[in-house]
Amino acid sequence: MSRPDIHLYTAATMNGYKPVIFLEEAGIPYDLTSIDFSKQEQKTPDYLKLNPNGKIPVIEDRAEGRAIFESGAILWHLAKKYGAFLPADPVKRSEVMQWMFFQVGHVGPMMGQAMYFQHIAAPNGHEEPFSIKRYVDESRRLLEVLNTHLEGREWLAAGEYTIADMMVYPWARAYVWARTSVDGLPHLQAWFERIDTRPSIQKALTIPKANPHFWDANADASAFAKENAARFAGDVRKD
Structure with a gap:
């Protein structure tokens, strides 16, 4: 079974819920990694390769082979990729x-x-x-x-x-x-x-x-x- 294109790294915060909302509303399959702030998981070297600012959320788009950080950039990317919740005009x-x-x-x-x-x-x-x-x-x-x-x-x-x-x-x-x-x-x-x-x-x-x-x-x-x-x-x- 193939993996979903989208791997989401997030936490239960206002910014962290945004990409979850899009993915659930659009019915897009995704893998989820929950980031534990108490363990400073967002500051680990591997995570900083995804987001140099050490914040959530981040997505990895496996189909494109790249990571995207900042919630607004993530939603813009997802909306364009899947043609959902973003008008063409x-x-x-x-x-x-x-x-x-x-x-x-x-x-x-x-x-x-x-x-x-x-x-x-x-x-x-x-x-x-x-x-x-x-x-x-x-x-x-x-x-x-x-x-x-x-x-x-x-x-x-x-x-x-x-x-x-x-x-x-x-x-x-x-x-x-x-x-x-x-x-x-x-x-x-x-x-x-x-x-x-x-x-x-x-x-x-x-x-x-x-x-x-x-x-x-x-x-x-x-x-x-x-x-x-x-x-x-x-x-x-x-x-």
């Missing part, structure tokens, strides 16, 4: 790319910092209210941008469900973990509901494991929060 493709870059340049970094200062820095002795407020406020502003854009639209770009939605969704939907309110954002919440109910999304968010505390305000996050803060304690500067 160049103007519509440009719309998709713009919202992908909106996630890469804004939603991910800002919400990621909101999560970092609340869930990693603060539990490790660096409580910084100014930084927390700065990143939570900016996260809220970006969610408001999405809400305004989604008024009268079902999807972010090109009038159809695309890799732009797959890129933005795991981050924006993790507003719970970022402790950022979505109150008063009905169009954004309706977009969440449309994606939440897709069977492939429900499956993808359990691979390589489920993290319900990212998405569910009623989930018990205490054990995970403690483990997460300890795992990334080394990332907090010690004065």
